[in-house]
Amino acid sequence: MSVLSVLPRPIVAAPMAGGPSTPALAAAVSAAGGLGFLAAGMISADRLAADVAEVRTRTDRPFGVNVFLPDVNGGAVDEAAVRAYAERLAPEARRHGVTLGEPVGGDDAYPEKLAALLADPVPVVSFVFGLPDRAAVAALRERGTEVWATVTSPDAASEAVGLGVDAVVVQGTEAGGHRGGLPDDDDYGLLSLLRLVAARCDRPLVAAGGIADGAGVAAVLTAGAAAAQLGTAFLRCPEAGTSPMHRAAVASTAPTALTRAFTGKRARGVVNDFLRRHDGSAPVGYPQVLHLTRPLLAAAKGSGDASVANLWAGQAHALATETPAGELVDELTAGARAALTAAVERSGAWG
Numbered sequence: 005m006s007v008l009s010v011l012p013r014p015i016v017a018a019p020m021a022g023g024p025s026t027p028a029l030a031a032a033v034s035a036a037g038g039l040g041f042l043a044a045g046m047i048s049a050d051r052l053a054a055d056v057a058e059v060r061t062r063t064d065r066p067f068g069v070n071v072f073l074p075d076v077n078g079g080a081v082d083e084a085a086v087r088a089y090a091e092r093l094a095p096e097a098r099r100h101g102v103t104l105g106e107p108v109g110g111d112d113a114y115p116e117k118l119a120a121l122l123a124d125p126v127p128v129v130s131f132v133f134g135l136p137d138r139a140a141v142a143a144l145r146e147r148g149t150e151v152w153a154t155v156t157s158p159d160a161a162s163e164a165v166g167l168g169v170d171a172v173v174v175q176g177t178e179a180g181g182h183r184g185g186l187p188d189d190d191d192y193g194l195l196s197l198l199r200l201v202a203a204r205c206d207r208p209l210v211a212a213g214g215i216a217d218g219a220g221v222a223a224v225l226t227a228g229a230a231a232a233q234l235g236t237a238f239l240r241c242p243e244a245g246t247s248p249m250h251r252a253a254v255a256s257t258a259p260t261a262l263t264r265a266f267t268g269k270r271a272r273g274v275v276n277d278f279l280r281r282h283d284g285s286a287p288v289g290y291p292q293v294l295h296l297t298r299p300l301l302a303a304a305k306g307s308g309d310a311s312v313a314n315l316w317a318g319q320a321h322a323l324a325t326e327t328p329a330g331e332l333v334d335e336l337t338a339g340a341r342a343a344l345t346a347a348v349e350r351s352g353a354w355g
Contacts, residue, residue: 006170007066007127007150008208008230012037013337014221016210017329018235019070019130020181020316021045024250027055029243031062032329037337039128039231040065045072049116056126068128068152069121073136074111081109085287086268090296092285096278096312100303107292125149130173132184133269133290135160141168152210156185156192161201171208173233174198178214180236180260180318182271189270195227202228216323218339222347225340234336236318241329249308253315257322266301266314268293274321277311278304 015038019025022045030040042059044052052069059067086107097104121129122143129144130152141151145168153164154173161172175184176194183190192200194213201209211224212233221232239246239254246254253274262270265282269290273279286293304312327335 006208007039007068008171008210011039011066011231013333014225014229014231014340015039015333015336016068016231016233017041017238018179018181018212018233019043019045019068020235020239020244021047021070021072022316023245023247024235024239026243026245027058027062029238029241029245029329030067031059031065032241032243033238033333034059034065034067035063036330036333037065038333039068041068041070041128041130043070044117045070045112045132049113049120052117053120053124056124066127068130069126070130070132071114071117071121072112073131073134074114075109075134081289081292082287083107086289086292086296089282089285089287089293092282093297093300097300100300100307100309100312102299102303104300105295105298107289107296110291110295112291121149122147128152130154132182134186135164135167136169138167145170154184154212155201156183156188156190156197158197158200158204160185161205165205165207169207171210171230172201172205173210173212174201174229176211176213177262178272178319179212180272180321181316182267182269183262184212194224198224198227198229214319216318216320218336218341219343220320221336221340222343226344226347232336232340236316236321237324237336238329238332239317239321240324240326241332242326243329247305247308247313249305249310249313250315251326253310254317254321254324255326260317260319260321264288264293266294266297267291268296271314271316272318274315274317276313276315278313 033040211229
């Protein structure tokens with residue numbers, strides 16, 4: 005029996021690497037009847053193991069771990085373009101008193117993290133930045149772990165099903181943070197993508213992108229999703245590791261945009277001066293650009309400089325509230341139920 009089929013609440017907390025996703029947040033969502041997630045991206049395998057252990061001390065409910073797949077660009081990175089971008093950013097770095105990082109590649113310790121998850125299985129493992137290979141899917145499933153794949157196009161959903169995944173996370177362009185699929189330039193809105201994937205996919209679907217309240221949850225459930233995955237909606241929860249500067253940006257009504265300026269891979273965040281200045285010049289190159297900008301972004305975060313820091317957020321970020329995660333799961337579920345009931349009542353006028 006799948007995790008989704010026994011969830012008391014159809015709410016999944018999206019994994020948010022870089023700080024916002026914490027063991028406390030994942031455990032609170034799971035304990036409330038949803039499915040909490042840990043973000044394994046940009047941390048060590050040892051840190052991941054510690055986070056998994058901490059979640060288990062906080063709840064006995066199912067939870068998930070999200071893993072970044074390596075080689076996002078398939079090796080196709082224009083090194084000259086990355087060097088030119090480094091020259092462009094050098095004055096920014098000097099103003100903040102830091103040296104830009106080395107624009108190296110890397111696999112985000114993927115083999116070590118996969119080995120850790122095989123040695124100490126968790127209920128769900130999801131993947132982003134492409135699709136896992138068939139051997140990884142089979143090995144995880146043999147250990148009782150459900151495998152979810154994140155897609156941003158109908159073709160990718162079909163490919164994921166062919167690999168034997170248990171569920172498909174359908175991410176619309178409204179979502180905050182990095183695009184979860186490859187290539188990263190697909191621009192399907194969530195509702196249209198969800199319906200297209202549902203027409204050709206026989207796996208449970210988890211809808212992600214721009215969902216921030218109960219009515220949004222109801223909309224994707226009606227459109228064929230088994231659950232709604234929300235990230236930005238949880239950024240202001242006290243259990244989240246979101247910085248004060250990031251919380252303030254999420255609470256604002258500022259617009260968002262997709263950009264490669266911060267990491268070399270398209271990601272949606274609140275528009276700020278750094279994004280405006282460098283979006284048009286940023287090359288394709290993850291994780292090279294991420295390693296390049298990391299010291300600068302860390303300095304901006306440390307000083308609270310919201311004009312430079314990456315402020316990931318989905319299009320509906322202004323709907324996020326400062327609510328404990330468990331209460332938010334309750335509110336989202338009640339709001340979805342009320343929205344569905346209201347829709348049924350309105351449909352009575354159709355005859």
